[in-house]
Amino acid sequence: MRTRRTVAAIGLALLACGSCSRETKPTFQLVMPLKGHPVHQIEQLGFLEACKKLGYEGTILAPDSAAPDAVLGLGEAGLAQKPKGVVAWAGAPQFYPFIKRVADRGIPIVVPHFPIPEGDAPGLTAIVGCDPRDYARAAAEAIGAQLGGKGT
Numbered sequence: 001m002r003t004r005r006t007v008a009a010i011g012l013a014l015l016a017c018g019s020c021s022r023e024t025k026p027t028f029q030l031v032m033p034l035k036g037h038p039v040h041q042i043e044q045l046g047f048l049e050a051c052k053k054l055g056y057e058g059t060i061l062a063p064d065s066a067a068p069d070a071v072l073g074l075g076e077a078g079l080a081q082k083p084k085g086v087v088a089w090a091g092a093p094q095f096y097p098f099i100k101r102v103a104d105r106g107i108p109i110v111v112p113h114f115p116i117p118e119g120d121a122p123g124l125t126a127i128v129g130c131d132p133r134d135y136a137r138a139a140a141e142a143i144g145a146q147l148g149g150k151g152t
Helices: 002-016 038-054 068-081 093-104 132-146
Strands: 027-031 057-061 085-088 109-112 126-128
Touching: 027 038, 027 068, 038 057, 057 068, 068 085, 068 093, 085 093, 093 109
Parallel strands: 027 057, 027 085, 085 109, 109 126
Antiparallel strands: none
16 A cells, blocks of 8 residues: 555656656655664655656665654755655654755655645645545454454
């Protein structure tokens, strides 16, 4: 499921930058915390796989820590590479100025997973994710069905 969301995020970024040329093999960046986290590694693999499939160079910018300053530092440094699109785990308001700086450079930026109220992060191209209430409800119903509706 995460791979599909990552592919969708890249696709949205590609659509937003219609002037991208495949001949120059543009770079897309994934900016996120905790590069060694098992779930994040799955997303990183999906991101790199999707970039390769679409003919783009994928770059992972992720520190070992979850510290926002570390994540933002790598993201800011990555802008020097002039990426054609950025997927950023921007789960807190302190990421919103970064989103704006990326957008101000004409680079599409997509945020997976985190719902951001419209207008809170100017420049945001798209959010790719789902409503956790929906999948929590579906999981609870499936567990209840397996238990025969009787609890423990």
